[in-house]
Amino acid sequence: MTPAHPRVSVHNVTFYGSSPADLEAHLSALGVSRLSILDSQLLEPEFPTMLRRNHYDVEAVYHLFAKGALSGDLEAARDALLAVIEAAAAVRARTVYLLTGGRGDLGWAQAAERFCAAVAPCVARAKAAGVALAIENASSLYADLHIAHTLRDTVTLAEMGGLDICIDVFHCWAEGDFDAMVERALPRTALIQLSDYVLGDRALPGRAVPGDGTIPIKAFLAQALGAGYPHGFDLELIGPRIDREGRLESARRACDVVGAMLDGLGVSR
Numbered sequence: 083m084t085p086a087h088p089r090v091s092v093h094n095v096t097f098y099g100s101s102p103a104d105l106e107a108h109l110s111a112l113g114v115s116r117l118s119i120l121d122s123q124l125l126e127p128e129f130p131t132m133l134r135r136n137h138y139d140v141e142a143v144y145h146l147f148a149k150g151a152l153s154g155d156l157e158a159a160r161d162a163l164l165a166v167i168e169a170a171a172a173v174r175a176r177t178v179y180l181l182t183g184g185r186g187d188l189g190w191a192q193a194a195e196r197f198c199a200a201v202a203p204c205v206a207r208a209k210a211a212g213v214a215l216a217i218e219n220a221s222s223l224y225a226d227l228h229i230a231h232t233l234r235d236t237v238t239l240a241e242m243g244g245l246d247i248c249i250d251v252f253h254c255w256a257e258g259d260f261d262a263m264v265e266r267a268l269p270r271t272a273l274i275q276l277s278d279y280v281l282g283d284r285a286l287p288g289r290a291v292p293g294d295g296t297i298p299i300k301a302f303l304a305q306a307l308g309a310g311y312p313h314g315f316d317l318e319l320i321g322p323r324i325d326r327e328g329r330l331e332s333a334r335r336a337c338d339v340v341g342a343m344l345d346g347l348g349v350s351r
Contacts, residue, residue, distance in 0.1 A: 087341035091116035091141035093318040118142040140175035148183035150227040156200040171211035179216040179248040181228040198243035214272035218248035233263040246272040287321040
């Protein structure tokens with residue numbers, strides 16, 4: 083088995099619902115050295131032991147801020163995020179990335195200000211702990227949970243709050259100002275997530291293995307690397323296409339395809 087490229091990680095949501103033993107077996111079969119995880123996994127008592135046993139590095143930890151609602155108890159939300167940051171630092175995770183919580187009846191600007199004020203102590207704590215704290219872009223179909231849907235809005239919010247960025251290419255590749263926004267985002271980008279989109283798919287999460295769809299992934303990688311992006315490329319593979327092929331086989335092909343792209347762009351292993 084050829085190990086996965088060291089700049090490639092596989093998000094554990096790809097194997098959502100797997101037992102810890104099955105997850106460990108899948109990651110071993112893929113030959114990955116990096117993984118991205120859910121905060122619920124990070125907080126499981128046995129998880130750090132599994133990381134040490136396999137010498138895994140944690141590329142990123144996902145967290146849903148405020149239980150998905152900015153109208154809720156933001157003091158409790160702040161405390162919950164601080165706990166995730168502490169746990170992430172303890173396993174030397176590089177990034178914690180967020181969905182912000184939905185805005186409810188608030189206007190966008192009000193919701194953005196409320197979110198930034200709520201997470202300000204977390205931004206400071208993450209910086210002190212050496213953990214990047216990022217927000218990602220996500221489709222407006224997730225508006226119940228999030229306020230940053232275009233890459234432009236994600237960059238704006240990150241700049242407002244002093245946060246880093248997770249670029250999920252699946253959700254922004256078709257935006258008209260994509261290249262310009264990537265250039266603006268890259269200096270504060272802590273994580274890039276990759277998957278593909280097949281023209282004609284109409285529902286979420288309709289992701290495909292990189293190379294199976296229409297997203298110009300290699301050109302995007304060249305842009306990011308050419309701008310000096312130094313971090314990882316995370317494979318988040320979910321949806322009917324992934325399930326039909328099999329999650330492990332989809333992840334294996336994705337590791338091979340993206341690894342070959344990085345090799346071709348001169349990224350050393």
